[in-house]
Amino acid sequence: xxxxxxxxxxxxxxxxxxxxxxxxxxxxxxxxxxxxxxxxxxxxxxxxxxxxxxxxxxxxxxxxxxxxxxxxxxxxxxxxxxxxxxxxxxxxxxxxxxxxxxxxxxxxxxxxxxxxxxxxxxxxxxxxxxxxxxxxxxxxxxxxxxxxxxxxxxxxxxxxxxxxxxxxxxxxxxxxxxxxxxxxxxxxxxxxxxxxxxxxxxxxxxxxxxxxxxxxxxxxxxxxxxxxxxxxxxxxxxxxxxxxxxxxxxxxxxxxxxxxxxxxxxxxxxxxxxxxxxxxxxxxxxxxxxxxxxxxxxxxxxxxxxxxxxxxxxxxxxxxxxxxxxxxxxxxxxxxxxxxxxxxxxxxxxxx
Amino acid sequence: xxxxxxxxxxxxxxxxxxxxxxxxxxxxxxxxxxxxxxxxxxxxxxxxxxxxxxxxxxxxxxxxxxxxxxxxxxxxxxxxxxxxxxxxxxxxxxxxxxxxxxxxxxxxxxxxxxxxxxxxxxxxxxxxxxxxxxxxxxxxxxxxxxxxxxxxxxxxxxxxxxxxxxxxxxxxxxxxxxxxxxxxxxxxxxxxxxxxxxxxxxxxxxxxxxxxxxxxxxxxxxxxxxxxxxxxxxxxxxxxxxxxxxxxxxxxxxxxxxxxxxxxxxxxxxxxxxxxxxxxxxxxxxxxxxxxxxxxxxxxxxxxxxxxxxxxxxxxxxxxxxxxxxxxxxxxxxxxxxxxxxxxxxxxxxxx
DNA sequence: GCTGGCAGTCGTAGCACCAGAGTGCCAAGC
DNA sequence: GCTTGGCACTCTGGTGCTACGACTGCCAGC
Numbered sequence: 001x002x003x004x005x006x007x008x009x010x011x012x013x014x015x016x017x018x019x020x021x022x023x024x025x026x027x028x029x030x031x032x033x034x035x036x037x038x039x040x041x042x043x044x045x046x047x048x049x050x051x052x053x054x055x056x057x058x059x060x061x062x063x064x065x066x067x068x069x070x071x072x073x074x075x076x077x078x079x080x081x082x083x084x085x086x087x088x089x090x091x092x093x094x095x096x097x098x099x100x101x102x103x104x105x106x107x108x109x110x111x112x113x114x115x116x117x118x119x120x121x122x123x124x125x126x127x128x129x130x131x132x133x134x135x136x137x138x139x140x141x142x143x144x145x146x147x148x149x150x151x152x153x154x155x156x157x158x159x160x161x162x163x164x165x166x167x168x169x170x171x172x173x174x175x176x177x178x179x180x181x182x183x184x185x186x187x188x189x190x191x192x193x194x195x196x197x198x199x200x201x202x203x204x205x206x207x208x209x210x211x212x213x214x215x216x217x218x219x220x221x222x223x224x225x226x227x228x229x230x231x232x233x234x235x236x237x238x239x240x241x242x243x244x245x246x247x248x249x250x251x252x253x254x255x256x257x258x259x260x261x262x263x264x265x266x267x268x269x270x271x272x273x274x275x276x277x278x279x280x281x282x283x284x285x286x287x288x289x290x291x292x293x294x295x296x297x298x299x300x301x302x303x304x305x306x307x308x309x310x311x312x313x314x315x316x317x318x319x320x321x322x323x324x325x326x327x328x329x330x331x332x333x334x335x336x337x338x339x340x341x342x343x344x345x346x347x348x349x350x351x352x
Numbered sequence: 353x354x355x356x357x358x359x360x361x362x363x364x365x366x367x368x369x370x371x372x373x374x375x376x377x378x379x380x381x382x383x384x385x386x387x388x389x390x391x392x393x394x395x396x397x398x399x400x401x402x403x404x405x406x407x408x409x410x411x412x413x414x415x416x417x418x419x420x421x422x423x424x425x426x427x428x429x430x431x432x433x434x435x436x437x438x439x440x441x442x443x444x445x446x447x448x449x450x451x452x453x454x455x456x457x458x459x460x461x462x463x464x465x466x467x468x469x470x471x472x473x474x475x476x477x478x479x480x481x482x483x484x485x486x487x488x489x490x491x492x493x494x495x496x497x498x499x500x501x502x503x504x505x506x507x508x509x510x511x512x513x514x515x516x517x518x519x520x521x522x523x524x525x526x527x528x529x530x531x532x533x534x535x536x537x538x539x540x541x542x543x544x545x546x547x548x549x550x551x552x553x554x555x556x557x558x559x560x561x562x563x564x565x566x567x568x569x570x571x572x573x574x575x576x577x578x579x580x581x582x583x584x585x586x587x588x589x590x591x592x593x594x595x596x597x598x599x600x601x602x603x604x605x606x607x608x609x610x611x612x613x614x615x616x617x618x619x620x621x622x623x624x625x626x627x628x629x630x631x632x633x634x635x636x637x638x639x640x641x642x643x644x645x646x647x648x649x650x651x652x653x654x655x656x657x658x659x660x661x662x663x664x665x666x667x668x669x670x671x672x673x674x675x676x677x678x679x680x681x682x683x684x685x686x687x688x689x690x691x692x693x694x695x696x697x698x699x700x701x702x703x704x
Numbered sequence: 705g706c707t708g709g710c711a712g713t714c715g716t717a718g719c720a721c722c723a724g725a726g727t728g729c730c731a732a733g734c
Numbered sequence: 735g736c737t738t739g740g741c742a743c744t745c746t747g748g749t750g751c752t753a754c755g756a757c758t759g760c761c762a763g764c
Contacts, residue, residue: 030726042737044726044738044739045737046736066727068725155507241615256593256596256597380757384757401705414757414758416714416715
């Protein structure tokens with residue numbers, strides 16, 4: 001199992017064909033089906049011997065004695081990593097994705113939700129997406145609004161809309177003019193920066209330059225902290241009804257546990273959260289298969305995830321959840337196409 | 353069918369018992385079951401005759417010749433309207449609802465979502481809720497921020513947070529002082545008012561009083577319009593997995609169409625939208641049964657809806673969707689208890 | 705008007721049975 | 735030494751049959 005060359009060409013081809021056929025038909029594949037449908041050049045008896053070996057190697061399993069073979073997690077894994085031909089995004093799908101983002105709302109959570117809807121309809125699977133946290137928005141401007149000599153309202157606006165309003169107060173009088181000067185200086189200096197990159201040093205530098213009081217500086221700091229404060233991770237899901245079309249979910253107990261997980265959101269989030277890394281290579285989709293998901297309820301599921309970027313960093317994830325028997329190459333192409341478009345959309349919105 | 357007195361006492365009791373028993377067991381009810389389980393004082397043959405009459409009257413139906421009886425839409429309707437004993441909210445449930453709102457988030461959409469989660473777990477059915485539209489929030493304050501002599505930013509804040517920011521510009525110079533005076537006057541005059549009650553006349557009155565230019569007045573009007581602009585109706589749903597426990601949803605085709613409707617949201621919204629009336633009597637739950645829902649996919653469902661209020665008007669809906677065979681009295685008590693608490697919560701947040 | 709009895713209907717659970725698909729193994733052949 | 739046809743064996747799923755049980759509707763008698 002450890003030697004990646006243990007599979008000779010014929011075994012690899014047979015494994016690939018079994019996976020391909022099983023994905024297409026959802027029926028265990030037998031040696032006869034294989035020889036009849038595919039041009040293998042050898043008889044079914046030979047295939048039988050090879051398949052028996054593939055089974056002892058752990059790539060195939062038999063649901064019961066007199067049935068054909070079905071891929072194991074390891075079988076799918078090898079297929080995805082080494083055997084499967086890559087697919088590119090069909091132009092129809094590409095167009096639909098483009099159109100979706102052209103008509104997209106400006107409300108971030110709506111965009112994320114519409115994206116999952118579109119992708120679940122294209123992929124015929126369950127799709128979910130994690131929205132960028134406020135940390136990753138671009139700072140647009142801050143307004144310090146003088147209410148009285150000792151109170152003010154601080155409103156922070158990011159590329160995705162208003163992030164927070166904070167009421168601030170202090171012990172010494174602050175002239176209204178100071179607030180205006182500070183607002184303007186902060187906006188001139190920091191506009192366009194990513195929220196999480198704006199550290200206290202930046203704020204202090206501006207405050208020092210303008211000779212602003214410590215109390216006022218502290219107020220600004222807390223306004224920024226407030227704006228960055230991480231709300232619940234926003235997660236949208238769509239396409240649960242697609243699962244019902246798959247025979248593996250006709251078992252109501254399995255279906256129920258999957259639905260619970262989807263509604264609960266936390267488990268879904270944990271599944272993809274580890275992959276949201278700012279510096280990650282953001283173009284490659286990742287695949288987790290069956291038990292790799294570490295969830296009993298999902299032992300028969302696979303997950304395709306792909307991060308999307310804003311600017312030059314990964315800020316969120318798009319994920320397609322379906323049966324292990326899913327068209328991996330197609331879904332990977334769909335997911336990364338969508339992620340690219342979503343990233344481009346986010347960049348575009350920021351520029352407006 | 354039109355004469356509400358067509359049912360004598362005994363028929364009414366039999367109908368009520370059949371509905372009650374069927375709700376409990378999900379099995380068609382026969383005359384023997386009835387005489388054995390309930391003390392009717394007559395023999396099963398008499399019950400048979402009565403049931404046959406109830407069937408010709410349209411209250412009961414027989415799934416097939418040799419089965420017991422099952423209530424029809426009309427049967428459930430009569431049960432709900434006239435036969436069913438009212439239930440009050442068990443103190444356990446009341447406590448759980450109270451605790452939920454005590455710990456509730458301040459973000460409106462989170463509160464609505466958490467409410468549906470709690471109620472779906474209490475009711476063991478599918479729950480959805482429509483969030484109040486911005487129109488029904490209470491106005492808190494407006495800030496007109498002077499950016500340059502001819503441009504400004506208008507930020508409208510309601511009881512539920514920031515509603516909108518609008519960039520405004522004009523052709524004649526506007527002194528910064530005018531903006532401050534206007535902001536303060538508007539806040540003093542309008543704070544606490546419901547957004548949809550704030551009409552142009554209110555704004556004009558203030559502007560006239562302060563001798564403010566027409567252009568500036570127009571800018572304020574557009575800021576308010578922007579803040580009231582109706583986004584997509586916000587709808588949260590929870591508890592789809594509960595449906596799987598009901599035998600009527602074991603049919604995958606039915607289940608699929610219900611799931612589609614729930615995800616699509618629009619149909620759900622239409623089902624309850626008509627009942628969101630500001631001036632409606634906001635304490636009584638309403639019930640729609642089977643075909644009354646006017647959706648083929650929901651012919652075997654019932655819906656309990658109850659509006660919740662903010663201040664003295666209905667602003668949103670809570671709805672419980674389940675099989676027609678649902679414990680109506682219990683769910684009605686649960687729904688209105690939750691609606692009351694949600695209303696109280698909204699009032700409370702507004703005061704803070 | 706109520707009741708017990710009875711014939712009749714219908715769905716379902718259980719059972720046996722068979723066909724079909726697929727395997728593993730073996731002995732012969734290239 | 736790999737490949738192959740043949741063959742016995744296994745297991746599932748569908749079909750047809752029967753028996754049973756749960757009802758009903760109707761009727762004659764109280």
